[in-house]
Amino acid sequence: MATHTPPPVLEVRNVSVRFGGVAALTDVSMAVWPGEVVALVGDNGAGKSTLVKTISGIQQPDAGEIIVAGRTHAMKGPQDAAAAGIQTVYQDLALCDNLDTVQNLFLGREICLPWWKGRRMDRARMEKRAREVLSDLDVKIRDTRVPSSSLSGGQRQSVAICRSILANPQVVLLDEPTAALGVAQRKQVLALIERLKAQGRAVVIISHDIGDVQQIADRVVVLRLGRKVAEVTRGGYSRDELIAAMTGALDAAELAALRKELAHG
Numbered sequence: 001m002a003t004h005t006p007p008p009v010l011e012v013r014n015v016s017v018r019f020g021g022v023a024a025l026t027d028v029s030m031a032v033w034p035g036e037v038v039a040l041v042g043d044n045g046a047g048k049s050t051l052v053k054t055i056s057g058i059q060q061p062d063a064g065e066i067i068v069a070g071r072t073h074a075m076k077g078p079q080d081a082a083a084a085g086i087q088t089v090y091q092d093l094a095l096c097d098n099l100d101t102v103q104n105l106f107l108g109r110e111i112c113l114p115w116w117k118g119r120r121m122d123r124a125r126m127e128k129r130a131r132e133v134l135s136d137l138d139v140k141i142r143d144t145r146v147p148s149s150s151l152s153g154g155q156r157q158s159v160a161i162c163r164s165i166l167a168n169p170q171v172v173l174l175d176e177p178t179a180a181l182g183v184a185q186r187k188q189v190l191a192l193i194e195r196l197k198a199q200g201r202a203v204v205i206i207s208h209d210i211g212d213v214q215q216i217a218d219r220v221v222v223l224r225l226g227r228k229v230a231e232v233t234r235g236g237y238s239r240d241e242l243i244a245a246m247t248g249a250l251d252a253a254e255l256a257a258l259r260k261e262l263a264h265g
C-alpha cells in the first residue's frame with residue numbers, strides 16, 4: 001500500500017526579496033513538518049532574518065509564496081501570520097523589563113473581567129493560565145510577580161517563548177534564542193525547544209551556534225548570499241562541512257582545480 005507523507009505545516013515556495021539593488025533572498029524554498037526543528041544557518045547577511053521576517057509577515061516577498069497547513073497566505077503583517085498559526089520570538093524585543101512574568105505573558109492580550117465587573121484585568125485567571133503554560137513547558141519561575149529584569153537570561157528567553165505559545169501556534173520561529181546565554185541557561189532553552197517539538201509544533205530557529213544546531217535541529221537549511229545552498233539532515237553532516245557550506249569555502253577538488261589554474265596562469 002502506498003504511504004502518504006503528511007503535508008508540511010509550513011512551506012516557503014520560491015521566495016525572493018530585494019532591497020533596492022540587494023537580493024536578500026533569491027528563489028528560496030523550504031518546508032517544515034509538525035514536530036520538527038529546522039535550523040536556518042548562514043554567514044552574516046546570508047538572508048536568515050529576511051526569511052524569518054517574510055514568514056512572519058513583516059516583510060512582503062517580491063516573488064514566491066508562504067503556505068501554512070496547505071493554504072497560501074498573502075500576509076500583510078504579523079497579525080496575519082499569527083492568524084495563520086505562526087508566532088515569532090525575536091531575541092531583542094522579547095520582554096518588558098519593568099513588567100512581571102504574568103504581565104509579559106499576556107502583554108497586549110490581557111484577560112479582562114466581564115463588563116458587569118468593571119472590565120478590569122482578571123489577574124487571577126491570567127496567573128492560573130500562566131502557571132499552566134509555564135508548567136506544561138517545565139519552565140521554572142519562582143515568583144511570577146517580580147519584574148522580568150530580575151530573571152536570568154535563560155528564564156527571560158523561556159518566558160518569551162511561553163508568551164508565543166499562549167496563542168497555540170503551529171509554527172514557532174525563534175531568532176537566535178540562545179545568543180548571549182551561559183552554558184546552563186542555553187541547556188534550559190534547548191530543552192524547552194525539545195518540548196515545543198514534543199507538543200507537535202514546527203520550530204524554525206536561526207542560530208550561529210553550530211553546537212546548538214547539531215544538538216537540536218532535525219534538518220538544517222544553509223543560506224549563502226540569499227540563496228539556499230544546502231539542506232542537511234541530523235547526523236548527515238560534520239561541523240566542518242556545515243561551516244564550508246555557510247562560508248562557501250572551497251572543497252578539496254575546487255582548491256586543486258584553482259591551484260592548477262594559477263600554476264598555468
Ligand SMILES: Nc1ncnc2c1ncn2[C@@H]1O[C@H](COP(=O)(O)OP(=O)(O)OP(=O)(O)O)[C@@H](O)[C@H]1O
Binds near residue numbers: 051
Ligand atoms: N531593510 C533592509 N534594507 C536594505 N537591505 C537590507 C534590509 N534588510 C536586510 N538587508 C540586506 O539583505 C541581506 C540579508 O540580510 P539579513 O539580515 O536577512 O541577513 P542575516 O543572514 O540575518 O544576517 P545576520 O546573521 O548578520 O543577522 C543583507 O545584505 C542585508 O544588508
